[in-house]
Amino acid sequence: MSTPDPDVYEQGRGMDAHNQVMRRIRAQNQQSYDPHEPTRVWLDEDNTPDGVRQSLTIILNTGGCRWARAGGCTMCGYVAESVDGGSVSHEALITQIEACLDHEAEQTDTPAELVKIYTSGSFLDEREVPARTRRAIAETFSDRERLVVESLPDFVDDDALADCMHSGLAVDVAIGLETATDRIRHDCVNKYFDFSAFEAASETAVKNGAGIKAYLLMKPPFLSEEEAINDMIRSVERCSEYAHTVSMNPTNVQRYTMVEEIYHDGGYRPPWLWSVATVLEATADADAIVVSDPVGHGSDRGPHNCGECDEHVQIAIKDFNRRQDPSVFEEVSCDCERIHAGVRKRETSYNQPLIR
Amino acid sequence: MTEYFEVIERDGPARIGRLRLATPVATPALVDEVIEDAGSLWPTERDAPDGDDESLTILPHRAFPAGTASEVQSAFAVEPDSVSFPSATVISRETASDYNTDAYVLSEASGIVGNARAFVETIVDVRASIPDDTGLFCSGVATAANAAVLAYAGIDCFDTHRAYLRGLEGFYQTTDGEMFLEDLSELPCACAACQQSREAFGPEDCAAHNVNALRASLATVREKIRAGTLRSYIEGQARHEAWLTATFRRLDQQYGYLEERTPLVRTAEILASSDDTMRRVEIQRFADRVCSRYRNRFDQPLVLVPCSARKPYSSSQSHGQFHEAINYRAHTVSMTSPIGVVPPELEYTYPAQQYDSVVTGRWSESEIEFVANVLKRYLERNDYPRHIAHVPPGGYQEICERVEARTDVEFEFTVTEHPTTDDALETLSETLSGESTFRKREREHNTVRAIADYQFGAGAGDELFGPISVDGYLPGLRVHDDGGEQLATIVPQYGTLSFTLAGAQRWNESDVPTNRVEIDPFVPQGSVLAPGITSASESIRVGDEVFVEGEKAIAVGRAKMHGTAMENSSRGIAVEVRHVEER
Numbered sequence: 001m002s003t004p005d006p007d008v009y010e011q012g013r014g015m016d017a018h019n020q021v022m023r024r025i026r027a028q029n030q031q032s033y034d035p036h037e038p039t040r041v042w043l044d045e046d047n048t049p050d051g052v053r054q055s056l057t058i059i060l061n062t063g064g065c066r067w068a069r070a071g072g073c074t075m076c077g078y079v080a081e082s083v084d085g086g087s088v089s090h091e092a093l094i095t096q097i098e099a100c101l102d103h104e105a106e107q108t109d110t111p112a113e114l115v116k117i118y119t120s121g122s123f124l125d126e127r128e129v130p131a132r133t134r135r136a137i138a139e140t141f142s143d144r145e146r147l148v149v150e151s152l153p154d155f156v157d158d159d160a161l162a163d164c165m166h167s168g169l170a171v172d173v174a175i176g177l178e179t180a181t182d183r184i185r186h187d188c189v190n191k192y193f194d195f196s197a198f199e200a201a202s203e204t205a206v207k208n209g210a211g212i213k214a215y216l217l218m219k220p221p222f223l224s225e226e227e228a229i230n231d232m233i234r235s236v237e238r239c240s241e242y243a244h245t246v247s248m249n250p251t252n253v254q255r256y257t258m259v260e261e262i263y264h265d266g267g268y269r270p271p272w273l274w275s276v277a278t279v280l281e282a283t284a285d286a287d288a289i290v291v292s293d294p295v296g297h298g299s300d301r302g303p304h305n306c307g308e309c310d311e312h313v314q315i316a317i318k319d320f321n322r323r324q325d326p327s328v329f330e331e332v333s334c335d336c337e338r339i340h341a342g343v344r345k346r347e348t349s350y351n352q353p354l355i356r
Numbered sequence: 357m358t359e360y361f362e363v364i365e366r367d368g369p370a371r372i373g374r375l376r377l378a379t380p381v382a383t384p385a386l387v388d389e390v391i392e393d394a395g396s397l398w399p400t401e402r403d404a405p406d407g408d409d410e411s412l413t414i415l416p417h418r419a420f421p422a423g424t425a426s427e428v429q430s431a432f433a434v435e436p437d438s439v440s441f442p443s444a445t446v447i448s449r450e451t452a453s454d455y456n457t458d459a460y461v462l463s464e465a466s467g468i469v470g471n472a473r474a475f476v477e478t479i480v481d482v483r484a485s486i487p488d489d490t491g492l493f494c495s496g497v498a499t500a501a502n503a504a505v506l507a508y509a510g511i512d513c514f515d516t517h518r519a520y521l522r523g524l525e526g527f528y529q530t531t532d533g534e535m536f537l538e539d540l541s542e543l544p545c546a547c548a549a550c551q552q553s554r555e556a557f558g559p560e561d562c563a564a565h566n567v568n569a570l571r572a573s574l575a576t577v578r579e580k581i582r583a584g585t586l587r588s589y590i591e592g593q594a595r596h597e598a599w600l601t602a603t604f605r606r607l608d609q610q611y612g613y614l615e616e617r618t619p620l621v622r623t624a625e626i627l628a629s630s631d632d633t634m635r636r637v638e639i640q641r642f643a644d645r646v647c648s649r650y651r652n653r654f655d656q657p658l659v660l661v662p663c664s665a666r667k668p669y670s671s672s673q674s675h676g677q678f679h680e681a682i683n684y685r686a687h688t689v690s691m692t693s694p695i696g697v698v699p700p701e702l703e704y705t706y707p708a709q710q711y712d713s714v715v716t717g718r719w720s721e722s723e724i725e726f727v728a729n730v731l732k733r734y735l736e737r738n739d740y741p742r743h744i745a746h747v748p749p750g751g752y753q754e755i756c757e758r759v760e761a762r763t764d765v766e767f768e769f770t771v772t773e774h775p776t777t778d779d780a781l782e783t784l785s786e787t788l789s790g791e792s793t794f795r796k797r798e799r800e801h802n803t804v805r806a807i808a809d810y811q812f813g814a815g816a817g818d819e820l821f822g823p824i825s826v827d828g829y830l831p832g833l834r835v836h837d838d839g840g841e842q843l844a845t846i847v848p849q850y851g852t853l854s855f856t857l858a859g860a861q862r863w864n865e866s867d868v869p870t871n872r873v874e875i876d877p878f879v880p881q882g883s884v885l886a887p888g889i890t891s892a893s894e895s896i897r898v899g900d901e902v903f904v905e906g907e908k909a910i911a912v913g914r915a916k917m918h919g920t921a922m923e924n925s926s927r928g929i930a931v932e933v934r935h936v937e938e939r
Contacts, residue, residue: 221424262422265421266422266467343521349398350419350465351466351497354466355521
């Protein structure tokens with residue numbers, strides 16, 4: 001079981017090296033952000049255990065992830081030190097929430113049943129979001145159906161959960177597990193915790209009546225396309241024992257990351273959208289809702305196929321997210337499927353990427 | 357120790373190798389079918405592979421793709437266990453080192469192919485870090501068009517992945533590049549996959565064709581290496597793709613890398629058909645040695661004459677006419693593109709007999725400047741009482757004028773139209789009236805000494821030989837000391853000296869830098885193999901004379917690998933022994 005402070009995990013040669021490199025890369029980022037504005041906010045619809053629901057997604061600017069300050073994950077470009085001083089006050093966070101509500105009110109008359117709050121860090125980390133802020137936010141959304149909050153597993157404890165659940169909302173904790181394979185999570189993603197920490201956090205959540213939404217990352221650096229697919233199939237299967245929803249997302253090349261450095265020098269290609277489809281199809285029987293939201297699909301820096309079929313495959317994935325019916329993928333086909341099959345067979349970590 | 361790979365022949369950095377599996381593979385070659393990948397350690401731990409002699413096993417690896425930070429590489433680098441079956445280690449530019457395997461797999465290959473600068477720097481670096489007698493494998497990069505340049509750079513093993521997948525993508529590949537299959541009206545190839553109508557030819561066929569074309573391209577490369585003509589080939593072939601041309605030009609800038617691997621002599625002809633030929637090691641080395649090692653030993657005036665198409669020059673009709681007019685009253689030096697200036701003593705010396713150029717009478721600016729630079733350096737080192745330029749107007753005279761402007765030398769020009777007109781020859785003869793003549797014997801002695809200077813270093817001709825006598829006919833002279841013991845022979849084919857044991861011992865004892873090879877206590881029979889060598893001079897090039905010394909024997913012979921390769925190879929013939937003596 002992990003201790004609740006990610007800082008102590010900065011140990012071991014591999015992790016040292018990854019963190020050192022990530023700090024150097026992140027230091028090149030000169031941007032700074034206003035603590036009174038949310039990083040992003042948008043409306044969408046999501047498949048939840050209660051069915052497909054309107055959703056309000058909020059990326060809260062909390063000053064960023066504690067792990068990212070130590071160096072952090074190789075693919076994560078979400079700002080680490082986005083605000084001066086590194087922390088955002090209760091008042092500023094509440095101002096951000098109000099801005100999100102205004103945004104929602106401008107877009108729609110019916111408030112979303114599902115509210116998702118991400119911080120690119122941990123909503124349950126006292127240093128990022130103080131308890132009274134958590135309570136105030138849960139209060140604000142008490143008229144909704146379900147609240148999803150992002151957190152590293154370390155911070156999932158009875159008190160933090162109680163702060164979110166006191167208003168009677170259904171609460172899910174979204175955990176960036178990335179993969180069920182500890183070795184890949186450590187060495188390719190540079191995320192410090194073990195699968196056992198995810199298991200423990202899940203048990204704590206369930207004990208408190210909350211749910212778990214697991215986030216997986218397809219194709220961190222150093223894996224071939226086939227290794228990435230197999231890792232995801234295994235991971236979806238393993239974490240559906242704990243999570244009612246699994247969001248399996250292909251890596252995209254974000255700025256100021258190690259992935260970007262490798263991509264820039266010709267050593268990385270984001271996964272194929274066919275690979276996403278392959279995993280969703282293969283895990284359709286898993287005991288969880290499995291969804292995927294390919295960011296930057298069809299672009300060089302995002303998951304992509306040949307350029308002709310990307311949009312169709314993306315639509316099929318979105319369709320699968322809602323219906324969980326693998327037959328949606330029978331509706332799309334393209335000549336490039338045989339190239340994808342060839343890449344799966346021929347790509348290795350020492351010759352990747354075979355095809356850009 | 358390299359056990360299952362051996363270098364058989366060398367042509368610059370390119371080599372014919374032998375992957376010594378149950379069924380041996382001649383490289384450069386496709387190795388897909390003999391590769392066993394024990395797997396990546398990134399996703400999981402791996403069991404030690406069993407291996408077998410049917411395949412080249414890639415040991416469990418953590419590959420670092422192009423762009424991986426060095427901190428990450430040093431933290432995650434894997435040192436493979438030593439195994440007794442044919443094996444390869446996955447390396448990067450940064451982790452490249454001697455891991456005791458037969459071959460090395462370069463993990464950045466797909467990232468650097470297409471980028472001439474990164475590619476050249478990486479390959480030069482990696483080759484310096486792994487033993488010379490090991491195979492270098494680049495996976496996922498070879499095409500019919502790039503195979504020759506990749507092999508020329510020093511890569512031995514390839515696979516079909518890129519050619520195949522590009523075919524599926526609809527790119528039809530040939531040695532001159534890639535075309536969109538959909539743009540083709542017919543199939544410009546006679547391979548098995550192309551034996552069908554254009555309409556029926558689909559992506560799978562295109563993939564099969566690309567692999568066939570790559571296979572044929574590699575067979576061509578092997579033949580070019582065996583013939584010693586790979587460089588001439590790529591000067592033409594690489595021109596179809598910008599990055600390939602940039603790659604061999606950038607390799608020319610890595611002169612040390614190429615020079616170390618370029619033989620002293622070849623049998624193959626050099627055709628100078630572009631400016632790139634001028635940057636070849638053979639051309640640069642000849643010009644440099646003429647300007648820095650050779651010294652004129654004649655007292656007569658200098659007569660510069662144009663080169664002839666026929667080699668050696670003295671056998672040509674025009675040079676016969678010059679010779680008649682000059683009649684031993686001058687030192688007749690030929691001016692030529694692309695090799696610069698050729699004193700008569702060195703007209704047999706490689707590549708003076710082995711080059712040919714495309715003659716149109718129109719000189720390019722770079723040819724003029726190259727020869728002018730060589731002539732200037734030559735004249736700064738060699739004093740003559742008079743300088744006569746018996747050269748036609750145009751490029752030749754332009755060169756002389758540039759040299760006049762940059763030195764104190766003033767030329768007497770003896771040609772107004774063409775150097776072989778009666779007028780011109782008469783003017784030349786009259787210009788030399790009253791000059792003393794040299795004797796045939798003097799010319800022969802000077803030839804021996806000049807070749808020694810060229811081959812062994814400035815001053816070697818005097819230092820090595822002292823008083824000598826010669827017999828035989830030019831160029832096949834035999835050299836004796838004043839006691840009558842034979843020291844050396846000029847090899848007519850290459851215009852180089854080969855020593856007798858007495859000559860080699862003299863070389864070893866002299867102040868002239870000696871190419872020395874030290875061996876274990878044994879008596880070499882016919883050849884010295886690399887594992888028997890304890891040390892070798894770094895200066896040794898393929899084709900060089902070498903003096904071999906060990907506790908049990910001394911010997912003289914000709915180098916079959918460069919000095920560094922002799923030191924770090926564990927297989928292959930290093931020296932072909934000519935004479936040996938037990939001690």
